[in-house]
Amino acid sequence: xxxxxxxxxxxxxxxxxxxxxxxxxxxxxxxxxxxxxxxxxxxxxxxxxxxxxxxxxxxxxxxxxxxxxxxxxxxxxxxxxxxxxxxxxxxxxxxxxxxxxxxxxxxxxxxxxxxxxxxxxxxxxxxxxxxxxxxxxxxxxxxxxxxxxxxxxxxxxxxxxxxxxxxxxxxxxxxxxxxxxxxxxxxxxxxxxxxxxxxxxxxxxxxxxxxxxxxxxxxxxxxxxxxxxxxxxxxxxxxxxxxxxxxxxxxxxxxxxxxxxxxxxxxxxxxxxxxxxxxxxxxxxxxxxxxxxxxxxxxxxxxxxxxxxxxxxxxxxxxxxxxxxxxxxxxxxxxxxxxxxxxxxxxxxxxxxxxxxxxxxxxxxxxxxxxxxxxxxxxxxxxxxxxxxxxxxxxxxxxxxxxxxxxxxxxxxxxxxxxxxxxxxxxxxxxxxxxxxxxxxxxxxxxxxxxxxxxxxxxxxxxxxxxxxxxxxxxxxxxxxxxxxxxxxxxxxxxxxxxxxxxxxxxxxxxxxxxxxxxxxxxxxxxxxxxxxxxxxxxxxxxxxxxxxxxxxxxxxxxxxxxxxxxxxxxxxxxxxxxxxxxxxxxxxxxxxxxxxxxxxxxxxxxxxxxxxxxxxxxxxxxxxxxxxxxxxxxxxxxxxxxxxxxxxxxxxxxxxxxxxxxxxxxxxxxxxxxxxxxxxxxxxxxxxxxxxxxxxxxxxxxxxxxxxxxxxxxxxxxxxxxxxxxxxxxxxxxxxxxxxxxxxxxxxxxxxxxxxxxxxxxxxxxxxxxxxxxxxxxxxxxxxxxxxxxxxxxx
Amino acid sequence: xxxxxxxxxxxxxxxxxxxxxxxxxxxxxxxxxxxxxxxxxxxxxxxxxxxxxxxxxxxxxxxxxxxxxxxxxxxxxxxxxxxxxxxxxxxxxxxxxxxxxxxxxxxxxxxxxxxxxxxxxxxxxxxxxxxxxxxxxxxxxxxxxxxxxxxxxxxxxxxxxxxxx
Numbered sequence: 006x007x008x009x010x011x012x013x014x015x016x017x018x019x020x021x022x023x024x025x026x027x028x029x030x031x032x033x034x035x036x037x038x039x040x041x042x043x044x045x046x047x048x049x050x051x052x053x054x055x056x057x058x059x060x061x062x063x064x065x066x067x068x069x070x071x072x073x074x075x076x077x078x079x080x081x082x083x084x085x086x087x088x089x090x091x092x093x094x095x096x097x098x099x100x101x102x103x104x105x106x107x108x109x110x111x112x113x114x115x116x117x118x119x120x121x122x123x124x125x126x127x128x129x130x131x132x133x134x135x136x137x138x139x140x141x142x143x144x145x146x147x148x149x150x151x152x153x154x155x156x157x158x159x160x161x162x163x164x165x166x167x168x169x170x171x172x173x174x175x176x177x178x179x180x181x182x183x184x185x186x187x188x189x190x191x192x193x194x195x196x197x198x199x200x201x202x203x204x205x206x207x208x209x210x211x212x213x214x215x216x217x218x219x220x221x222x223x224x225x226x227x228x229x230x231x232x233x234x235x236x237x238x239x240x241x242x243x244x245x246x247x248x249x250x251x252x253x254x255x256x257x258x259x260x261x262x263x264x265x266x267x268x269x270x271x272x273x274x275x276x277x278x279x280x281x282x283x284x285x286x287x288x289x290x291x292x293x294x295x296x297x298x299x300x301x302x303x304x305x306x307x308x309x310x311x312x313x314x315x316x317x318x319x320x321x322x323x324x325x326x327x328x329x330x331x332x333x334x335x336x337x338x339x340x341x342x343x344x345x346x347x348x349x350x351x352x353x354x355x356x357x358x359x360x361x362x363x364x365x366x367x368x369x370x371x372x373x374x375x376x377x378x379x380x381x382x383x384x385x386x387x388x389x390x391x392x393x394x395x396x397x398x399x400x401x402x403x404x405x406x407x408x409x410x411x412x413x414x415x416x417x418x419x420x421x422x423x424x425x426x427x428x429x430x431x432x433x434x435x436x437x438x439x440x441x442x443x444x445x446x447x448x449x450x451x452x453x454x455x456x457x458x459x460x461x462x463x464x465x466x467x468x469x470x471x472x473x474x475x476x477x478x479x480x481x482x483x484x485x486x487x488x489x490x491x492x493x494x495x496x497x498x499x500x501x502x503x504x505x506x507x508x509x510x511x512x513x514x515x516x517x518x519x520x521x522x523x524x525x526x527x528x529x530x531x532x533x534x535x536x537x538x539x540x541x542x543x544x545x546x547x548x549x550x551x552x553x554x555x556x557x558x559x560x561x562x563x564x565x566x567x568x569x570x571x572x573x574x575x576x577x578x579x580x581x582x583x584x585x586x587x588x589x590x591x592x593x594x595x596x597x598x599x600x601x602x603x604x605x606x607x608x609x610x611x612x613x614x615x616x617x618x619x620x621x622x623x624x625x626x627x628x629x630x631x632x633x634x635x636x637x638x639x640x641x642x643x644x645x646x647x648x649x650x651x652x653x654x655x656x657x658x659x660x661x662x663x664x665x666x667x668x669x670x671x672x673x674x675x676x677x678x679x680x681x682x683x684x685x686x687x688x689x690x691x692x693x694x695x696x697x698x699x700x701x702x703x704x705x706x707x708x709x710x711x712x713x714x715x716x717x718x719x720x721x722x723x724x725x726x727x728x729x730x731x732x733x734x735x736x737x738x739x740x741x742x743x744x745x746x747x748x749x750x751x752x753x754x755x756x757x758x759x760x761x762x763x764x765x766x767x768x769x770x771x772x773x774x775x776x777x778x779x780x781x782x783x784x785x786x787x788x789x790x791x792x793x794x795x796x797x798x799x800x801x
Numbered sequence: 802x803x804x805x806x807x808x809x810x811x812x813x814x815x816x817x818x819x820x821x822x823x824x825x826x827x828x829x830x831x832x833x834x835x836x837x838x839x840x841x842x843x844x845x846x847x848x849x850x851x852x853x854x855x856x857x858x859x860x861x862x863x864x865x866x867x868x869x870x871x872x873x874x875x876x877x878x879x880x881x882x883x884x885x886x887x888x889x890x891x892x893x894x895x896x897x898x899x900x901x902x903x904x905x906x907x908x909x910x911x912x913x914x915x916x917x918x919x920x921x922x923x924x925x926x927x928x929x930x931x932x933x934x935x936x937x938x939x940x941x942x943x944x945x946x947x948x949x950x951x952x953x954x955x956x957x958x959x960x961x962x963x964x965x966x
Contacts, residue, residue, distance in 0.1 A: 013834060020837070024841050034851050
């Protein structure tokens with residue numbers, strides 16, 4: 006066994022040696038090999054190309070061979086990037102080799118867009134292109150470009166080169182990129198001809214093209230050809246290109262025929278109906294179609310002379326018969342009101358017709374009719390003017406106008422103008438515009454006028470439909486609204502010449518006439534107002550004069566009687582009583598007169614009695630309270646003085662009240678001559694009264710007064726209860742028998758008045774009646790008494 | 802540490818199984834066979850990697866080994882004789898490889914031209930008894946030593962290239 010083992014060991018040792026020796030054959034490591042080859046290439050001893058994975062080397066010749074093989078395998082066209090991938094060689098080497106291949110003409114290769122292409126491919130391509138061309142009839146190089154992914158120029162060149170060799174067709178003269186076959190052109194022409202012949206109405210080119218499936222460019226060239234050879238009838242209208250319209254001749258013929266017929270029949274043409282026929286520029290079309298007609302172009306239609314003449318004739322007719330006419334029924338119903346207005350205006354202008362006016366757009370109203378209507382309104386105007394005056398509206402409105410006009414100057418005018426008339430005006434202004442009687446009314450009118458102001462501004466230029474808000478004053482004309490549109494309309498309805506007249510026309514007419522009528526009405530109203538004012542001023546002047554007269558008389562008699570009262574110096578009791586009486590009687594009368602006058606002047610609400618004497622103190626104070634403060638201030642003292650007992654006070658206050666600032670009454674200065682006349686007149690009146698008197702008491706009273714005057718040469722104003730004191734006063738200056746007679750008579754009167762017994766009263770009455778004659782005798786005869794001297798002296 | 806390439810080479814050398822020294826008669830034969838097989842494989846490996854660097858042969862008993870080893874540098878092949886004995890305690894004790902030519906020329910050498918192995922060699926060997934054999938000793942011991950020491954000695958001019966016929 007061990008022998009065997011040793012053998013084996015020997016064998017192994019031998020093997021080991023063999024292994025060491027034999028297998029020490031040369032081996033080049035890969036790295037070294039790469040270095041070696043690189044070195045060789047670098048030294049240009051070896052020409053090889055390494056594959057992109059670096060595992061293999063290829064000689065350029067082999068690479069060229071391989072490229073050509075690949076090219077053949079892929080039917081003559083291969084991308085160089087693809088080559089680089091499939092041959093596992095860097096792209097730069099492929100490109101270099103391909104460039105080499107292209108350079109040698111025998112290979113028949115070319116590079117396009119990084120693709121290697123062989124001539125055989127071009128041949129097949131030409132065949133393919135020809136096939137498509139024959140199939141489609143037309144082809145575009147740009148389509149081919151996308152289809153074959155080759156540059157347009159190259160394909161263009163190719164097709165041009167192969168044209169009439171392997172590609173059978175023709176090039177478009179206008180677009181070299183388009184090719185087509187004769188058959189295709191013929192087919193298109195036939196289709197277009199058919200379409201165009203079949204079209205009856207204007208059709209956009211785009212839709213024709215869509216139906217015929219023909220390109221736009223070809224269509225136009227074919228269209229021109231067809232048109233030149235007169236195979237189709239019609240024109241292209243509108244813009245060039247696809248938006249153009251093909252208008253068949255039959256259509257335009259029909260159109261113009263329709264237009265002509267319509268125009269001949271109706272004498273007008275409506276734009277909208279032309280537009281419906283497909284005529285966009287209706288006016289232009291009409292102008293072209295009727296170059297010789299005189300056509301009037303209105304906003305919505307064109308009108309021929311026929312219709313125009315008709316309008317003219319009807320207007321003339323209306324003018325000559327002076328009746329209104331509405332032209333709308335004459336005109337075709339399609340015409341709008343604007344059209345009517347324009348045609349009417351044109352007609353009027355053409356005939357230089359100024360005697361008519363156009364209202365409501367289409368209605369013609371002759372001015373004769375208008376003036377006749379205005380005349381017809383005359384009575385109404387008068388009535389309305391009177392009404393306005395009566396209601397005071399006119400004056401109020403006018404005053405307001407004036408106030409507004411003189412708003413700025415008002416205060417100045419008041420200051421410098423103290424005259425009588427301006428005073429009156431001012432007072433009236435105060436009364437109407439201020440706090441006087443119609444306070445609320447005044448304010449209302451004011452606000453109204455403000456409203457009117459804004460309204461007037463915005464509508465200043467449109468003077469129709471002014472009847473919306475009637476206001477008392479219309480700013481723009483400065484007229485007072487005396488008469489309203491409504492009034493005029495009411496009047497019109499009853500007018501025969503406006504029978505069957507539509508409301509609008511009446512409205513417009515009324516509005517049209519209103520200004521002039523308003524003016525008339527204003528004039529009339531003003532006239533009435535002026536006459537009324539004049540009469541009023543006259544009467545007021547008269548009353549003023551009367552007042553002056555009466556007051557003067559009263560004052561002078563007061564003065565007169567004052568002297569008489571002063572005679573009773575000795576009897577102060579009587580004197581006081583007499584004074585009081587006089588104030589109560591005559592003073593009250595003066596006051597009453599003043600109050601009455603002032604009350605009338607200021608139109609106070611409290612009813613002022615016409616009789617001055619019937620004004621009671623209560624009524625007086627009531628009226629005083631209603632007077633303006635200035636007047637009240639001066640009249641208040643007079644009122645107070647009446648209750649007092651001083652004549653001097655009274656006179657002073659009265660004078661103040663009558664001064665120019667207040668009641669403005671001139672009082673004559675006391676005059677001796679007048680006084681005497683007054684005395685005489687007083688005596689005469691007393692005598693007259695006495696003569697007529699049959700009542701013994703009154704007779705006694707009058708006699709005593711007469712005697713007093715005779716005795717003292719001074720009149721006396723006294724009541725019956727002062728008879729006794731006066732008698733006592735007169736006693737010294739009277740003859741005793743006279744005195745006794747009077748005394749006796751006085752007693753009788755007393756007993757007559759105080760007794761209740763009927764019989765006794767009758768007795769005394771007869772006695773008194775008997776004595777009355779004696780009494781009268783005494784009164785008449787006693788003209789001058791010796792006492793008078795005394796009295797004169799005492800006066801002096 | 803053993804460097805990466807050495808490790809790789811080492812892993813490709815077949816491991817041994819029999820633990821026997823020259824005194825063990827039959828078992829030694831067995832061991833010797835394994836040694837040869839291992840060496841053959843190692844040499845073949847080297848050849849295939851174009852890394853052949855030694856020639857070895859032994860006496861009949863396989864206790865004494867001798868041959869040549871070489872180092873190529875700058876296109877010159879420096880060749881040295883190599884010899885070693887299988888110690889009696891083999892495989893527990895590693896063989897001491899000697900390059901008698903270079904005795905006294907470098908510090909990394911014991912008396913009689915025995916190379917100084919690295920610190921790693923001995924523990925590594927000890928760990929792998931009986932799996933490591935002569936081939937491992939060559940790959941792990943002499944190979945790295947040559948790679949480090951010869952260029953140094955050439956640089957120092959201790960070793961000179963002598964043209965062979």
